[in-house]
Each structure stands twice: as C-alpha cells, then as structure tokens.
Amino acid sequence: MVENPRAEWTNEDKNKANLDNVAKDILYKTMDKNMFSKIKTCSTAKDIWEKLTQLCEGNDQTKENKLAVAIQMFDNAKIKSGETMTEFDERFSNIICELIALGKIYTNREIALKVM
Structure with a gap:
C-alpha cells in the first residue's frame, strides 16, 4: 500500500x-x-x-482439529437405521469433500472399502 x-x-x-x-x-x-x-x-x-x-x-491448530474430527467421522461412517443409501451417500460424500478441503485424500480403494 x-x-x-x-x-x-x-x-x-x-x-x-x-x-x-x-x-x-x-x-x-x-x-x-x-x-x-x-x-x-x-x-x-x-x-x-x-x-x-x-x-x-482458522489457524493451523483449528485446521488440525477440523481434520481430526473429519477423519473420525470418516472412520465411524456407517449407514444409520432407516437411512436410505442415497442419504448415506450424500452424508458420506460431504465427509469426503470436507477431508479433501482439509488436505486429506483417500484413494478410491479406501473409500470403496469403507462404503462396503
């Protein structure tokens, strides 16, 4: 300036x-x-x-915390009782998008294994 x-x-x-x-x-x-x-x-x-x-x-600490939460959500992702596959797919895709935005990339194989 x-x-x-x-x-x-x-x-x-x-x-x-x-x-x-x-x-x-x-x-x-x-x-x-x-x-x-x-x-x-x-x-x-x-x-x-x-x-x-x-x-x-956020700062680096905030980003690390967000990443830890997103990884935990990925690890614990399961279809809920009464949830349709479409609803689960949308919820799971949002988790994947959040992880990508935070710099964590899973392979297609890892994602497919998690969904199965």
Missing part, C-alpha cells in the same frame, strides 16, 4: 490506491453485517482478505 503523503503520490501510487479501493468495495459488498463488523477496522484489501481467511479457515 502507498505510504507517501497523498500530495506526493505518483500515477502508479494512485493506481494502486484505486485498485485497493475497488478490491475493498468488492469484499464489502459480499459480506453480511456480522462479518463486516469483524473486518471494518482493516485498512487495506490485503488486511481484509487475511482477516477473512483467519476467521473462515
């Missing part, structure tokens, strides 16, 4: 400031009041993005 006094900005500084304002505007328009209240003190689009990433994804 531009650190010079505004009167000393070059055309490149003005362009960077304009791009930052456009990015902030886009980010502001995509969030609800609750999320906006958490980032309103951020001064640049980069600061907003980093804060949103931290809020939504």
